[in-house]
Amino acid sequence: MALSRSHRVTMNDGNTIPVLGFGTYAPRRVPKSEGEKATKVAIEVGFRHIDGAFLYENEKEVGQAIRAKIADGTVTRKDIFYTGKLWSTCHRPELVRPALEETLKNLQLDYLDLYIIHFPVSLKAMEKCKDAGLVKSIGVSNFNRRQLEMILNKTGLKYKPVCNQVECHPYLNQGKLLEFCKSKDIILVAYSALGSHREAPWVDQKSPILLEDPVLGAIAKKHNRTPAQVALRYQIQRGVVVLAKSFTEKRIKENFGAFEFQLTPEEMKVIDGINKNLRYLTLSLFQEDPNYPFDDEY
Template sequence: MAPSRTLKVTMNDGNTIPVLGLGTYAPRSVPKSEGERATKVAIEVGFRHIDGAFLYENEKEVGQAIRAKIADGTVTREDIFYTGKLWNTFHRPELVRPSLEETLKSLQLDYIDLYIIHWPVSFKPGKKMFLTDENLKFISDTVDLRDTWEAMEKCKDAGLVKSIGVSNFNRRQLEMILNKPGLKYKPVCNQVECHPYLNQSKLLEFCKSKDIILVAYSSLGSHREAEWTDQKSPILLEDPVLGAIAKKHNRTPAQVILRYQIQRGVVVLAKSFTEKRIKENFEVFEFQLTLEDMKDIDGINKNLRYVIFDQFKEHPNYPFKDEY
């Protein structure tokens, strides 16, 4: 069995989550087989946390990789922590379980470890996943997210998923769930864009106060090939402060960024389909940043958001209008 040095933290429901995960999103131009190959490499390297989504359209291939590594004895099913996401067209309570069951069918797994509401914005069922400005004007759906959450709770009770959480929720939206009458399970996490240019310090502080883990996506910067990102933004990995700290520790800027998040109590996702980088991204448990390093990285925060999803801006639940 391949060694894994991945540290785990305990969530508010008692289950544990590895602090470092592999992101599996890829642009539609990338062959789906690349997701399978990268997942296999990541598991062989030592990754045990795999972050996927219905939206990514590669859960079948990622599932094949996980099952192959179980079959060859590299890991057991219990070693792997898989995150799936409920897409915006399935927020109606009666659609939540069928959506999760579709993910399980694609993965060919009996359960997943974490299922999260991908966005707080709800769309009418049956519309395309990938949205254009033309069809966004009439697809908003008036779904009470508290009802969606109740359906998520039922999925947990049914044993289809071990833990449930949310993604891209702001403080106000988190409080809406936390203050819901009859709440059975708190969200274990809030997965949001988080990196040194958007360090989410206020949201992180709030989440910690409620025993909710903040999970960082786009942790190394922008997917510039994605249509929902700001193409004019500066490249995070080229920041001189990060470069200087990386040089001091004989590490890469990416390793410094991942280590920064782990040390501040954030579960961090690293997306790469390149074998060399996947290996490098896992080598973050062998060094430590100093307090001065941490302060210097805190100092480059710009409140800069790469993932803006302009298409969602007119939706009443668009989360980024609030400060945090």
């Protein structure tokens, strides 16, 4: 599966999305200026898909980085694919567009390429934002199969979600959800693709560290690559759009090297075999919510 660094896949609404994205979430202890710096480095390295969210509290800094790289001629606005997210406090229909407009104001951009629901709710108000030209595509995040089916079967659905962004990595490969999404022409986007940072408060400190897995290590050594590059390449070859997050220049550059080698079918099967159905992000805050998505098998 030969892929160029600019490789994009077509979504069900005809728009395209780069297969490798740069995640901008950072713990609160990280200065906001680091997010701006890292985003600039990512764009300079070649990342064109930038994944952000109002919840990350760094939209202004990420927007400054994007505008700076447009101003210096590195990219044009059309080169950049920006994903924003609607947080759970703004799910009421009358709050959706104002939330989107606040994100656009923070970023100082005229439109988003993709706007997704951060946690399972209706798409209705999002459709109006697409009609208004404020977003090019709309999608969802953390939806399980049952919740996706409820949307797809809804009377009067105007725009099918183009993607479902979920936790996905070799320890939680989401094989069944991936096949379901493919069958419905919905792209699976993987977050926490390299595992989750141990300092994050929602991560069980006893959980295994993905990038220390011996299988990934052995395959990485064979290809003279890093375990992170192997984990990212694995997703790309499965047809998953994958997000890589790092604020370290060396690692940002390394992560983009996922395009520079190819895993064999046998290696893909071996990586499939280390799946543990291990979820780093349980969103336990929402466990009592009737829309909590993680009690279902997938």
